[in-house]
Amino acid sequence: MNHRVRLEGVHKRFGDKHVLKGIDLAVAEHDVVCLIGSSGSGKSTILRCINLLETVDEGAIYLDGEMITRRETDPNLVRQFVGIVFQSYNLFPHMNVLDNVTLSPRRVHGKSKDEAEQRATELLERFGLSDKILEFPDRLSGGQQQRVAVVRALATEPELLLLDEITAALDPELVGEVLGVIRDLISDGMTLLLATHEMGFARDVATRVCFLDDGAILEEGPPAQIFSDPQMPRTQQFLRRVTEAGRL
Amino acid sequence: MTDTDNREPAEAIELPAGSRFVASGSPGLFNGMLSQSGSRGALMAFASTILFLVVAAVIILNSDAWPKVRNQFLNWEHFKASFPDVLAAFWLDMQMFVVAEVFILTFALLIAVLRVLRGPAFFPLRMLSTVYIDLFRGVPLLLVIFLLGFGVPALDLPGVPKSPMFWGIVSLVLSYSAYTAEVYRSGLESVHESQRAAARALGLTQWQALRFAILPQAIRNVVPALLNGLVSLQKDVALISVLGVREAVREAEIYKARTFNYTSLLVAAILFLIVSVPVARFADWYTARDRRARTKGLQ
Numbered sequence: 001m002n003h004r005v006r007l008e009g010v011h012k013r014f015g016d017k018h019v020l021k022g023i024d025l026a027v028a029e030h031d032v033v034c035l036i037g038s039s040g041s042g043k044s045t046i047l048r049c050i051n052l053l054e055t056v057d058e059g060a061i062y063l064d065g066e067m068i069t070r071r072e073t074d075p076n077l078v079r080q081f082v083g084i085v086f087q088s089y090n091l092f093p094h095m096n097v098l099d100n101v102t103l104s105p106r107r108v109h110g111k112s113k114d115e116a117e118q119r120a121t122e123l124l125e126r127f128g129l130s131d132k133i134l135e136f137p138d139r140l141s142g143g144q145q146q147r148v149a150v151v152r153a154l155a156t157e158p159e160l161l162l163l164d165e166i167t168a169a170l171d172p173e174l175v176g177e178v179l180g181v182i183r184d185l186i187s188d189g190m191t192l193l194l195a196t197h198e199m200g201f202a203r204d205v206a207t208r209v210c211f212l213d214d215g216a217i218l219e220e221g222p223p224a225q226i227f228s229d230p231q232m233p234r235t236q237q238f239l240r241r242v243t244e245a246g247r248l
Numbered sequence: 249m250t251d252t253d254n255r256e257p258a259e260a261i262e263l264p265a266g267s268r269f270v271a272s273g274s275p276g277l278f279n280g281m282l283s284q285s286g287s288r289g290a291l292m293a294f295a296s297t298i299l300f301l302v303v304a305a306v307i308i309l310n311s312d313a314w315p316k317v318r319n320q321f322l323n324w325e326h327f328k329a330s331f332p333d334v335l336a337a338f339w340l341d342m343q344m345f346v347v348a349e350v351f352i353l354t355f356a357l358l359i360a361v362l363r364v365l366r367g368p369a370f371f372p373l374r375m376l377s378t379v380y381i382d383l384f385r386g387v388p389l390l391l392v393i394f395l396l397g398f399g400v401p402a403l404d405l406p407g408v409p410k411s412p413m414f415w416g417i418v419s420l421v422l423s424y425s426a427y428t429a430e431v432y433r434s435g436l437e438s439v440h441e442s443q444r445a446a447a448r449a450l451g452l453t454q455w456q457a458l459r460f461a462i463l464p465q466a467i468r469n470v471v472p473a474l475l476n477g478l479v480s481l482q483k484d485v486a487l488i489s490v491l492g493v494r495e496a497v498r499e500a501e502i503y504k505a506r507t508f509n510y511t512s513l514l515v516a517a518i519l520f521l522i523v524s525v526p527v528a529r530f531a532d533w534y535t536a537r538d539r540r541a542r543t544k545g546l547q
Contacts, residue, residue: 053445079451090446094464103460104450156450 003062004029004160004191005050005082010059012045012215019045021215022059027160027193032186034202034223035195037212038238043195044087046212047162050193051075051082064159080108083153084162087169089145091137091152097124098133101152109156116155123151127181143174150181161185163194199242203227211235323511330503330512337499338519344413344495345485348420349478355421356428361458363429364436377429384426390487393419397491416488424481431473435466471538475531482527483520496520 003026012020020042027033035043048054050061052068052075061069068078091100098120105116124133127147137145146166153161163182167175179201186192186205196202202209203223210220211230219226219235230236308314362370362377384392396419401410409415439462447457489498496516503512 051449053449075448076451076453079449084449086442086446086449088442090442092443092446092461092465094468104452107456107460108451152450 002029003027004031004064005193006062007046007050008060008062010046010049010061011057012042012049012054013057019215020049020056023215023217025210025217027191029191030189030207032192032205032207033194034206034209035193035212036197036199036202036209036226036238037218041212042215043212044164047084047164047193047195050160050162051079051084053084076108080156081159082162083156083158083160084164085146085149085153085166087165089137089142089149089169091145091149093137096134096136097129097140097148100137100148101155104152104156120151120155123154124148127151127184128177141174142170143177146170146174146178147181150178150185154185160191160193163192163196165195165197168197199227199239211238213238319509321510321514323509326503326507326509326511327515329507330500330515333503334496334499334512334515335519337494338496338516340493341485341495341520342523344417344420344488345482348417348424348485349481351417351421352424352428352477352481353474356425357432359425359429360432360436361463363433366454381426381429384423385430387423389419389423389484390490392423393487393490395419396422397488412491413488413493416491416493420481420485420488424477424484428474428477431470431477432466434473435468435470436462438469439465468538472531472535475527475534479524479527479531482524486516486520 006026007023010020010023011018023042023046025033025046035046037043045054049056050063052073056069059069060067063078063081067073092103095103098117101120101124102111102113102116105111105119106113111119121130121133124130127150129144129147129151132140132144132148137148140148146169150166166182167178170178175198179198182192182194182201183205206223208220209223209226210217211226211232211234212218213234219230219232226235227239230239359377359380362373363381365374393416397412397415400408400415401412443461443465444457447461448454452460486495486497489495489501492498494502496519497513500512500516504510
């Protein structure tokens, strides 16, 4: 099977903290893989390792079959194919929406200003942001900011999109509009790896769900199996608590 | 709750007029300081200023030595006589000031950027900029001016300028750049790490991330501090007078030496004030405007 991204025995330590303890994970083209698990279980670190914002201590990561966890790898080239959206949006506050979206296409991908702006405008229109093109981020709601952040990542035309708990900082009533955007991407066939606390959404859209606990993937499988028939006691406990909290 | 304290919550809430937290008849000292909108506050500020000036004037004018001092320092004839030369020399101060400031803002930015570079390959550059900053923040500006202004021309090196003015400006640039670099650095560090991560995640190089994402925010954060440095530099150019450069203070001293009257120094002081006060007010205005713009998003 043709894997977009594959992790083999990835370990990561921050000082004394052993954050990832041998992660094996593969995401095929058009896969939607959801990482679930409590905060601090290593979901975000996996995503940050894949686009080389963190270096791995042991193991290897392959992108389209090519090992990217080597010294010779140019992280900037990897990031041209892997987009990431963060929990806290991280839009550039001194740039308007259009400039946020066109920065990378123009400066990294060498697109002309007109070309980049035309593409950005199309994407912004598609995600209902056409009247916000010239606004600055602090004038937008959290949901709008996060949608702009998704568009900013899409504007670089990534082959793989990493979403790091992108609805976790949103007001509950704004979560839906962002999840709607993700559904659109999935129906386009985008390959997605997402860390999320939205269990209902994960069950709905994932092709595969991985439950992380304490830096290791404890259990993985199709969502129906993980959510309805979890095998590991720790997974059962986690899902029971999530259900009790009304999140599933 | 005991009855010993006379708290009546239900009523207390309804009584802003007779509030327990505003002393009756108080002019509201802090209100006056925070906003000049209250006419009562403005009146109070005006009255207290006048009172202070009157008291100071009475004390000074009644001192025994006043007539002598007035003649030495505040002589109208000498004021008029020295004014044209001091003013002409002051123009040189302003030219040196502008030239120095342009170089300081540029050079300091370079130093600051070197200091925040990441990666082992840049260690020597980081080290160099740290040593530079320590060195020039540690040595008094006046000493730098003396050492470079007299020392370097004395070396008589071929191709090296001997002009004291040149070395005076170089001294200002070197010394001020060390401070200004630290101002820039505080600005760079005030931009959250996630902004850098976002820029790098979009494929921007370290330089591009600095140039497009970090620096614009960093500089905006430190404009008030940079303006403060501007006010300070504007008067420190006068230190170059120790090298014999005929700028305003030097020119005033020459007049003083000729006539034994100090009024020319007052002329120089007034000229410096005429420039520095508006710059200081502008800095305040800009800072306040910037703060309003930033807090607007929070409300």
